[in-house]
Amino acid sequence: xxxxxxxxxxxxxxxxxxxxxxxxxxxxxxxxxxxxxxxxxxxxxxxxxxxxxxxxxxxxxxxxxxxxxxxxxxxxxxxxxxxxxxxxxxxxxxxxxxxxxxxxxxxxxxxxxxxxxxxxxxxxxxxxxxxxxxxxxxxxxxxxxxxxxxxxxxxxxxxxxxxxxxxxxxxxxxxxxxxxxxxxxxxxxxxxxxxxxxxxxxxxxxxxxxxxxxxxxxxxxxxxxxxxxxxxxxxxxxxxxxxxxxxxxxxxxxxxxxxxxxxxxxxxxxxxxxxxxxxxxxxxxxxxxxxxxxxxxxxxxxxxxxxxxxxxxx
Numbered sequence: 424x425x426x427x428x429x430x431x432x433x434x435x436x437x438x439x440x441x442x443x444x445x446x447x448x449x450x451x452x453x454x455x456x457x458x459x460x461x462x463x464x465x466x467x468x469x470x471x472x473x474x475x476x477x478x479x480x481x482x483x484x485x486x487x488x489x490x491x492x493x494x495x496x497x498x499x500x501x502x503x504x505x506x507x508x509x510x511x512x513x514x515x516x517x518x519x520x521x522x523x524x525x526x527x528x529x530x531x532x533x534x535x536x537x538x539x540x541x542x543x544x545x546x547x548x549x550x551x552x553x554x555x556x557x558x559x560x561x562x563x564x565x566x567x568x569x570x571x572x573x574x575x576x577x578x579x580x581x582x583x584x585x586x587x588x589x590x591x592x593x594x595x596x597x598x599x600x601x602x603x604x605x606x607x608x609x610x611x612x613x614x615x616x617x618x619x620x621x622x623x624x625x626x627x628x629x630x631x632x633x634x635x636x637x638x639x640x641x642x643x644x645x646x647x648x649x650x651x652x653x654x655x656x657x658x659x660x661x662x663x664x665x666x667x668x669x670x671x672x673x674x675x676x677x678x679x680x681x682x683x684x685x686x687x688x689x690x691x692x693x694x695x696x697x698x699x700x701x702x703x704x705x706x707x708x709x710x711x712x713x714x715x716x717x718x719x720x721x722x723x724x725x726x727x728x729x730x731x732x733x734x735x736x737x
Contacts (some may be wrong), residue, residue: 429703431675433682438463440513440518441681442558444498444551445525447474451705452629454522455676456482458487466473468496468507498525498550499536501730508557517565517600518558520681521701523551523606524572533593540729541588547602549672549730552609559622566623570681571610572666573630573691575699583724604712605608608719609726613710615716616689616723616734620707621729625688628713631673632694632701 441458445451446467457481459465469475475493481491494510497503511518526547526643536545555562557567562569563730580600583589589598613628676692686692691709696702713719 427670428612428672429670430676431678431683431704433457433678434460434684435462436520436682437532439463439520440508440516441520441522442466442468442518443522443524444554445466445507447471447478448530450670450674450677451522451524451708452481453671454524454525454677455491456485456489457674457678457716458551458682459491460486460521464490464492466494466511468494470495470497486523488680491656496554498546501538501550501553503537504553504675505557511558511561516561517567518561519561519565519567521555521558521567521679522572522681523554523570523610523687524677525551526572529595529599531595533589533598535588539588540591541579541593541598543598543602544588544605546607547599547604549726551606552726553730553732555613555732556727556730556734559713559734562624563622567625568681568686569610569613570628570629570677571606571626573607573628574599574603574634575606575633575693576600577629577630578711579710580604582608582712582718585727605722605726607710607713608715608722611689612716612719612723613714616717625686627680627686627688627724628691629704630693631676632696632699637640639650672701 436458441463443451443455443465446455447469450566455465455467455528466495467475467478479491479493482491494507496507527543530542534542540549551571576599582601582605610626610628617626618623676694680686680692691707692704693707694702695705699707
């Protein structure tokens, strides 16, 4: 009997403007496709134009009338983030949904962004922080839902404030975990500040569980010439329906967090199966490293300093 995968009903999104990072392949492509099929105008900021154009073509195969626009964005460059923000602000149109989905995972050797940050901290966290800051007027105008993608890796670990950029010692998984904890704390603090300041933004978190996405695929630009052994195991288990999700089901928690009328701010959505590795999407308890408000406030302050952005002035 064919395996039955969980799914989600997406409400009508006609007239809504959505921005999805990391939409050129994998899970992000699936998220963008579902939003477009529901009638949203989907902006797809991509680092690789050729991959972006291929993604647009794939979406239009199933949704010929999809309203899709490519924009250039390299989250590892604060100048690139600022340029996208300026372009969208010049358009002056509200943004109703922002799904911060793009990410990099575990380069075998330490790499840095254009601004000198450790690559995972800079791309997964700081680049997205800067994007939210630059889009804040449009997000406020759209009373937006902002969903930030974290990871099951954030269920344990901590931020190493004494070596935030992994300069004294680089451990790929610890740096990845730190970037996701920081990003989760930022997303929660965004919701608290929105409520306190009357910004009208609902900010929440999602995680995809474990699925054979492209995070652990061969990425020569990251120094990884072939997929990791772990990804091969994940792919096999996913194909057999054992515990884990698929690339398509991995995007469901983000879609629920971003589009479900009953989805709440300040909470985490993820797969509801054993270990939260796969299964249907549902609200979940915050991971312990995400529960400290003082830590979230510190992440906010330091992130503003490092990205040279000021939310209060937006």
